[in-house]
Amino acid sequence: MFSKACEYAIKACIFVAKSSMRNERVTPKQIADQINSPVAFTAKIMQDLVKSNLVASYRGAYGGFEIEQAKIAEISLSQIVEVIDGDKIYNGCGLGLDVCNENHPCPVHEQYKAIREDLKQLLKTTNLEQLAVGIETGDAFLKT
Amino acid sequence: MFSKACEYAIKACIFVAKSSMRNERVTPKQIADQINSPVAFTAKIMQDLVKSNLVASYRGAYGGFEIEQAKIAEISLSQIVEVIDGDKIYNGCGLGLDVCNENHPCPVHEQYKAIREDLKQLLKTTNLEQLAVGIETGDAFLKT
DNA sequence: CTTAAATAAGATAAATATATCCGAATTAAA
């Protein structure tokens, strides 16, 4: 469904959001520990999230990553997914046709469309605040 | 969503099914032409489908691939997907956790589960006959 | 000013997925 990079990105954002709620910046090492991911690869992904302005970074001592508190409830999963995996999950054909639409549908176009729309809806309506709270309360987990 | 190999497999099966309905065997070359895929890679995928008994193969002159007519309506997309991509699409966690269940859910477990179930349902209830007919009537396409 | 802690960026490595190539085995027909 999502690339590994994207899975890491989502989990990282949730952890950064949770930390930012307490005004704590976090390092790639801390993130990787919390989401069980390779440190350097996670750091690279964080750079993409910073470039796209979902996450803020601060260099030097006492630096790290954070998400502006006001933005935490405004950032949806769809924004993160789009930064890392692009929009093929929203627009792509289920069978990989370059062109697949009402006029020229692949064999599963209609059925697949419904699922894709549900997924789109899910990603658009789920925000980092909800998810961070779920982790904070222990109702959900970022690693096993 | 699906691997490229799996996309090819699904499209190949649809074309083979359509051909088998007319008692015509097809070669990897013919398949690749119809679904716009690399010939040799497609041939490899066909071997997997043969090993799993979804498709029958006949060597030598006048040989090729076919699907037993009685099986065409019985083969669902889920069977093809499982042969090529395995069952991670049915059981895997949306965020890649090794363990993700009611007792130890990832942050999107519940929402993702719903979509996964819909997808499972779609794949289980869609069979090769429906799809082959769609191609035959020109209502759907295997390539652009 | 120096030092330690941190991100940024680019190069490289490893793993996996996708794709190609070639020789062997099989088979129907001439």
Add this chain to the structure above:
DNA sequence: TTTAATTCGGATATATTTATCTTATTTAAG
């Protein structure tokens, strides 16, 4: 029995994704 057409299997090549490493830059504190 020969030939041509075909699948099968293994080896190899290429591309993409995942992961690591190394150096430069920034920054707060002592």
